[in-house]
Amino acid sequence: MKPPIGPATRLCMSLAARPGTFGSRFHNHLYDALGLDYVYKAFTTTDLGGAIAGIRALGIRGCAVSMPFKEAVIPMLDGLRDSAAAIDSVNTIVNDDGELLGFNTDYSAMRELIEPLPRVPFLLRGSGGMAKAVATALVDAGFTEGTIAARNEAAGRALAERLGLGWQATAAGEAPLLVNVTPVGMTGADQDALAFAQEQIAAAQIVIDAVAKPVETPLLRAAQAAGKRVVTGAQIATLQALAQFVLYTGVRPGDQQVAAAEAYALG
Incomplete structure (x- = not known):
């Protein structure tokens, strides 16, 4: 003690x-x-x-x-x-x-967790500080084909351009790897919201949700129910x-x- x-x-x-x-x-x-x-x-x-x-x-x-x-x-x-x-x-x-x-230990955590994943194109929702860490970890690990989806055009474009990625305003479209780095699904006002549509989840191979609380977000529950590989915010x-x-x-x-x-x- x-x-x-x-x-x-x-x-x-x-x-x-x-x-x-x-x-x-x-x-x-x-x-x-x-x-x-x-x-x-x-x-x-x-x-x-x-x-x-x-x-x-x-x-x-x-x-x-x-x-x-x-x-x-x-x-x-x-x-x-x-x-x-x-x-x-x-x-x-x-x-x-x-x-x-x-x-920035968010970056080091993400590098460790994504190391065993296949290098596939990704769609990442978010443009804040955590999104910077996650997107940079992905690109540095060899995930070089991806799109940043962010309503904040200035922040989204800046992040995308720095990493050589695409940018779009909404989280629309399909990708083998879906990454949520927004508060959508977090305990609170958005806790019942789904960060990506069911159709996007069905078309994906892997889903990453950076939300740590609750442990099982709506996105993670939907991805697991569809048999997708997941990386959780708790991890x-x-x-x-x-x-x-x-x-x-x-x-x-x-x-x-x-x-x-x-x-x-x-x-």
């Missing part, structure tokens, strides 16, 4: 417009399992600059960053590492003695959270410990 909370306890946190429970449950479960003197708390804010200044001033060790802050936070940091610089999107901040460095969330945990603590949990933390976080 970890020590009681005291002056030496290190704080990690998350910033999101709609804070969830996955990160808090995942990280705190592993702190307990490994006896680490850390605690993790989810936050939201309307003052991003103030929140980042607080991380620096209070010595908060790490911060997960979710929409809509993944791009807006970049000018407030001291530097970017790994794929965060290329993607221009940050989902993880590490505080090294007052120096705030940005990382993405676990791998990216594990990478964050290692960055924050320098400790890599065992596979069984990670599985137990994932089950607890999703429970």
Whole structure:
């Protein structure tokens, strides 16, 4: 068991417009399992600059960053590492003695999950920070034929042009690989919505849904019912959270410990 909370306890946190429970449950479960003197708390804010200044001033060790802050936070940091610089999107901040460095563990999680998949054309819905990470991971892994579907024309076109992909305003048309990187299907107002039409799902081979909550979105249920290969938001969330945990603590949990933390976080 970890020590009681005291002056030496290190704080990690998350910033999101709609804070969830996955990160808090995942990280705190592993702190307990490994006896680490850390605690993790989810936050939201309307003052991003103030929140980042607080991380620096209070010595908060790490911060997960979710929409809509993944791009807006970049000018407030001291530097970017790994794929965060290329993607221009940050989902993880590490505080090294007052120096705030940005990382992107969404990218590394996606690279790992898509590695065994066949390199087929894809249709990706979304253009935000997470979409940047997923689309870049796909192209870097050899999925070079694809289309970005995004209502935000400026963001969608910019992402597509940077990666050498096509752009369209709506998620219409068929592709062997369908990828949802929007809130459609997420717990809340859009939780009953289907990110792609049934006809598109029927024509696809593989479906990826980056939505982590609920664990089974309408898109995933439809894809599984149609016998399609799927990559789930829960899988993405676990791998990216594990990478964050290692960055924050320098400790890599065992596979069984990670599985137990994932089950607890999703429970």
